[in-house]
Amino acid sequence: MNITQSLLPEAAVILPLKTDEDVVRLRKQVREELLALGFSLVDQTKMVTAASELARNTLRYGGGGEAHIETLQEDSRVGLALAFADNGPGIADIKLALTDGYTTGGGLGLGLSGAKRLVDTFEIDTALGEGTVVKITKWRRL
Amino acid sequence: MDRIPILRMGQFLLVTIQVDMHDKLAMTLQDDLTARIVKDRAKGVLIDISALDIVDSFIGRMISNTAAMAKILDAKTVVVGMQPAVAITLVELGLTLEGVETALNVELGMKLLNRGGDTWI
Numbered sequence: 001m002n003i004t005q006s007l008l009p010e011a012a013v014i015l016p017l018k019t020d021e022d023v024v025r026l027r028k029q030v031r032e033e034l035l036a037l038g039f040s041l042v043d044q045t046k047m048v049t050a051a052s053e054l055a056r057n058t059l060r061y062g063g064g065g066e067a068h069i070e071t072l073q074e075d076s077r078v079g080l081a082l083a084f085a086d087n088g089p090g091i092a093d094i095k096l097a098l099t100d101g102y103t104t105g106g107g108l109g110l111g112l113s114g115a116k117r118l119v120d121t122f123e124i125d126t127a128l129g130e131g132t133v134v135k136i137t138k139w140r141r142l
Numbered sequence: 143m144d145r146i147p148i149l150r151m152g153q154f155l156l157v158t159i160q161v162d163m164h165d166k167l168a169m170t171l172q173d174d175l176t177a178r179i180v181k182d183r184a185k186g187v188l189i190d191i192s193a194l195d196i197v198d199s200f201i202g203r204m205i206s207n208t209a210a211m212a213k214i215l216d217a218k219t220v221v222v223g224m225q226p227a228v229a230i231t232l233v234e235l236g237l238t239l240e241g242v243e244t245a246l247n248v249e250l251g252m253k254l255l256n257r258g259g260d261t262w263i
Contacts, residue, residue, distance in 0.1 A: 020164035020165045020166050020167075021164055023164060023165070024162050024163075024164045027162060027196065028162065031195075041227045042226075042227045042230055042231070044227070045195065045196055045225075045227035045228060045230070045231045046230075046231050046234065048195075048196050049196050049197075049198050049231050049235060052196060052198040052200075053198055053199060056165070056198075056200060100236055107199065107200070107203065108199045108202065108203050108237065110199040110235055110236050110237060111199055113236070114199060114234075114235040114236055114237070117234050117235065117236070118231065118234055118235065
């Protein structure tokens, strides 16, 4: 799979996810973007938390990768889109991976399923041996 | 590597998390806390998270693990100062902090620990 094709076409910001500190930087960046867009505190927290879960997955299970951040604008509404991509082993069974509590790494198994609950749209593109891309979006509630 | 300081207050340990921790720092804290509970024969641990604007499943697990280890060592764990947005997000995330009592602030947390963790009074 060509990872770059699935990613956000006009990503405003691209951040590497190769180290623990990169995950911290990503959280900070996402928070700043959401703040600038006028998201409510609760929605900011949810999106940053989702981003943290997915960024960690990219790092721990995907062997490292990158995050793309893009501002969305549709008529009068604004939102934020994030994509997390890696060239790692991919996920064999997406349905299983999205089950609460399922983990292959000794974690809580809430990363993917939890992130899905915290955002408005959630897409995952993965195949064994072909890497993984997860895209999430959240719209500002007025 | 920087470490999060752990203070001793009588029989209790107090940790105030004021930085956005990267995973290794969180793991180090978990290990440090466990070691200190043993070393100081602490009866309780207060984790002040009032400065944290997010708690994700990794940090949540760190807190639950710490509480589980503390329990084995006969100590109670109280988390204080959880921000409302964090609480809302944790519920939606599906994260329950197992074995962890909560309190609004350090003072109330200490009262909780002094009472042996009873939440009824």
